[in-house]
Amino acid sequence: DAKTTQPNSMESNEEEPVHLPCNHSTISGTDYIHWYRQLPSQGPEYVIHGLTSNVNNRMASLAIAEDRKSSTLILHRATLRDAAVYYCILRGRDDKIIFGKGTRLHILP
Amino acid sequence: GAGVSQSPRYKVTKRGQDVALRCDPISGHVSLYWYRQALGQGPEFLTYFNYEAQQDKSGLPNDRFSAERPEGSISTLTIQRTEQRDSAMYRCASSGRDRVYNEQFFGPGTRLTVL
Numbered sequence: 364d365a366k367t368t369q370p371n372s373m374e375s376n377e378e379e380p381v382h383l384p385c386n387h388s389t390i391s392g393t394d395y396i397h398w399y400r401q402l403p404s405q406g407p408e409y410v411i412h413g414l415t416s417n418v419n420n421r422m423a424s425l426a427i428a429e430d431r432k433s434s435t436l437i438l439h440r441a442t443l444r445d446a447a448v449y450y451c452i453l454r455g456r457d458d459k460i461i462f463g464k465g466t467r468l469h470i471l472p
Numbered sequence: 473g474a475g476v477s478q479s480p481r482y483k484v485t486k487r488g489q490d491v492a493l494r495c496d497p498i499s500g501h502v503s504l505y506w507y508r509q510a511l512g513q514g515p516e517f518l519t520y521f522n523y524e525a526q527q528d529k530s531g532l533p534n535d536r537f538s539a540e541r542p543e544g545s546i547s548t549l550t551i552q553r554t555e556q557r558d559s560a561m562y563r564c565a566s567s568g569r570d571r572v573y574n575e576q577f578f579g580p581g582t583r584l585t586v587l
Contacts, residue, residue: 399576401514405580406563406565406578406579406580406581407515407563407565407576407578408578409575409576409577412575448514450514457528459505459517459520459528459531460505460517460576461517462507462514462515462516462517463514464513464514465514
């Protein structure tokens with residue numbers, strides 16, 4: 364399974380944008396980039412996914428580098444409820460998701 | 473509609489006992505996944521099913537762990553002769569027809585404690 368690299372933790376102030384980086388230099392042409400997050404004491408939840416083009420949804424935006432070797436999850440205006448562990452995952456034709464250690468995001472009030 | 477449900481939510485057992493953990497996926501979801509999560513770690517893949525067929529069991533730690541989904545809906549993860557190292561949160565997820573690109577919906581988990 365393709366591997367991703369994320370910072371262990373990040374901090375951001377409330378109501379400011381947050382950019383969560385992910386490196387995936389060994390990504391293959393058919394791998395999709397998925398992001399999940401896990402709030403404290405809850406199961407993971409889907410955030411967003413993309414292949415080549417940047418993607419937006421109600422939760423976040425996903426910016427994908429032109430060479431696809433890195434991507435950035437963007438929370439446009441972080442709230443305290445966005446404090447969670449964020450996982451960047453590559454999904455190929457195999458259905459399974461392999462979670463790494465993710466980035467623990469702390470939001471400062 | 474109802475989300476993924478798991479039972480029991482908490483299970484305390486003595487070492488050497490067998491346990492069965494149940495997952496009821498979202499109605500109509502084709503794929504079902506089992507994960508194990510230790511405190512402070514990300515979820516660890518165990519196995520998954522498409523309909524009733526077990527597609528990948530490479531994540532099952534050893535032969536004490538098994539899973540089934542006989543009718544393509546409810547699934548049971550069984551751990552035989554439990555050991556203390558089996559203590560963890562066991563999570564189930566399901567997803568719809570477009571398995572690779574659709575999101576996985578996770579249940580609340582079963583917290584297993586082996587004494």
